[in-house]
Amino acid sequence: MKLTPFNDPVYISRPMLPDLREMNDKLSEVWDSKWLTNNGPQHAEFENELERRLCASHLSLFNNGTIALMIACQSLRLSGEVITTPFTFPATIHTLAWNNIKPIFCDIDPETMNIDPARLESLITPQTTAILGVHVFGTPCNIKEIQRIADVYGLKVIYDAAHAFGVEIDSVPIGNFGDISMLSFHATKLFHTAEGGALLMKEKILKERIDFLKNFGIKNEEEVVMPGINGKMSELHSVLGLLNLKHVDQEIEKRRQLFSTYVECLDNIEGISFLIPEKTVKSNYQYFVIQIGPRQFGCSRDEVYEKFKKYNIFARKYFYPLCSNYSCYRHLPSSNPSLLTIANNVADQVLCLPLYGGLKQDDVKKICNILLSFKREI
Ligand code: T4K
16 A cells, blocks of 8 residues: 555644634623633633542642642742652743752653652652652553652652643542642643643642732732732633533543554554553543654654654654753753663653544554554564
8 A cells, every 4th residue: 555645734633622603602701791810700610610520629720731830839838859750841840940949850660651769769868848740641650659758758749740631540530649730731732721721739728829829929909928920821711621621521532542543553563662551540542652662663763753744744752852951951960861761761762643533543544554664674
């Protein structure tokens, strides 16, 4: 069969969007109310709905996930050093830097690509105040072991759950672990509000502090109680969230089917490996991620990435380069590549393939056939 390029570009992700008429109807409510932001009725409804849907004790909406994570660090009064993963989006590490906290990079588990708890304890110093784990690509961190270590050393635990909307471990929603979890609702995410995010927390007092922090620290017209920032979600974004919430389960199901097709097509291909969600985990199928062993596949990740473009396929090298190799962090002692061998290796081999509800089964089969046509027999 001759493999021809896709007529239109195939991206890693495309946002799910509600019916435009539905959106217009909701927007006319906002227009009539003339209330556009600052904790309006749409925001209140969205926050409540989301809290219910995610079984969160408390939830606070934000204008994006990055500001949410910055405020999470502020609300827990973190300082000194925080141990985290280098295999993540820049935002995770930058939120520490913006809080004047030194990131301490910990190597990752080669299977889950998440922070490796077996290496955590050796990185704890008297300056350590927290562990910041990332459920990368929606795969949960080893939450039990991380919490055990945190409890022994009196550390806070924050999870960057940017990719993990709707993920559950043993039927417990992902936002219930650690002190605070952050979700991103960016347009590239399974569930989105164009730009947006949320923090989930167990303690009511934290929710109160967080709500002050995201609104300039304003308590009332006469009192400003802490140095807050502007992290508020608008009514327009809340409307999009409310409507997308109605369709998210359908989106997850479509992705699950496409994910299975990838698995069928790429199973047992020498040089290609991928992670299948564990039985105890309810996945959200946010990403389909492969690792390419260049010797076994006969073609490197970078070659595959470039060759795909000729077929109008725009895969992504998330998360290459590693955060520890950025010019702003590579001077840190914990950034030494000899201490992060697994993370460096994974970052060189990883490739995210297109996955979103609007893709067709035949598109996925074609992407796999194109990929397999790059394989060189050795
Ligand atoms: N922590 C982690 C672990 C994260 O992954 C992220 C964000 C954050 C924290 C921070 O959360 P936010 O502050 O963003 O809420 C994208 C997103 O901008 C970013 O949100 C996301 N992670 C990251 C993994 O991906 P880029 O620079 O790769 O996106 P971009 O613009 O190249 O988009 C990728 C593809 O998606 C495009 O090629 C086409 C498609 N696309 C994109 C947009 C924006 C659309 O079809 N429509 C769109 O509107 O960062």
